[in-house]
Amino acid sequence: MAEFLVQELEGTRFVEIHLSQEMVRVEAGALSYLKGDVSIHSPLVPSVGGVIKSLLADQAVYRPTYAGTGVITLESSLGGFHILEMKGESWILERGTYWASEGGIEVKYHRERVGTALWAGEGPLYLQTRVTGHGKIALATRGPVEEHHLEEGESVAAEGKYVICRTGDVKFKVRRPTKNFFGRFTSGEGLVRVYEGPGRVLLNPAPYWRYRMFNERGNNPDDPSFSTT
Numbered sequence: 321m322a323e324f325l326v327q328e329l330e331g332t333r334f335v336e337i338h339l340s341q342e343m344v345r346v347e348a349g350a351l352s353y354l355k356g357d358v359s360i361h362s363p364l365v366p367s368v369g370g371v372i373k374s375l376l377a378d379q380a381v382y383r384p385t386y387a388g389t390g391v392i393t394l395e396s397s398l399g400g401f402h403i404l405e406m407k408g409e410s411w412i413l414e415r416g417t418y419w420a421s422e423g424g425i426e427v428k429y430h431r432e433r434v435g436t437a438l439w440a441g442e443g444p445l446y447l448q449t450r451v452t453g454h455g456k457i458a459l460a461t462r463g464p465v466e467e468h469h470l471e472e473g474e475s476v477a478a479e480g481k482y483v484i485c486r487t488g489d490v491k492f493k494v495r496r497p498t499k500n501f502f503g504r505f506t507s508g509e510g511l512v513r514v515y516e517g518p519g520r521v522l523l524n525p526a527p528y529w530r531y532r533m534f535n536e537r538g539n540n541p542d543d544p545s546f547s548t549t
Contacts, residue, residue, distance in 0.1 A: 413448055494514070
């Protein structure tokens with residue numbers, strides 16, 4: 321299996337992937353540099369459906385594959401990265417979270433119900449990336465990750481920006497934060513997203529301080545045009 325490492329340099333973090341006659345899939349434009357005998361393949365013309373789904377899911381239209389033996393170094397970020405080891409299960413990733421994965425991981429899309437999508441403020445068509453299979457996947461995050469294991473009937477409520485991903489068996493819905501209707505206006509909290517077990521949820525409770533600093537200064541580290549170089 322390919323080796324995924326999260327490295328840190330000058331206050332930024334980046335993913336380094338070591339290949340030994342293996343193949344990985346990477347978000348388009350994520351490459352910093354590579355060493356060794358590694359070939360890159362990217363389809364010339366994507367399907368129309370694939371383009372539409374990619375745009376709606378806020379993911380790159382192309383996800384080129386890298387195959388061979390060598391080291392791939394991906395772009396750095398003021399945020400962070402989390403390496404998730406998958407063992408045959410499915411995960412549903414929030415928009416902008418997918419970064420790279422091993423070749424054995426199947427990457428598709430998941431569509432939420434229209435009612436849930438509207439309540440979540442995502443419009444009538446809410447698409448997210450769904451990954452399934454065995455192997456490693458690199459997730460882009462704002463900061464350190466917390467993993468919550470939910471038992472049957474147990475739930476966690478959070479604002480959308482704090483959620484990274486959930487296993488496919490976790491139920492997702494949106495509700496007001498308080499039991500009484502007018503309490504939502506006085507509590508200072510908007511609608512929250514509720515994730516009910518059984519399953520696992522990855523949360524991002526706080527960003528790294530450099531990420532927060534740039535964000536509070538009006539810069540957007542999540543913008544693809546933003547660079548740490």
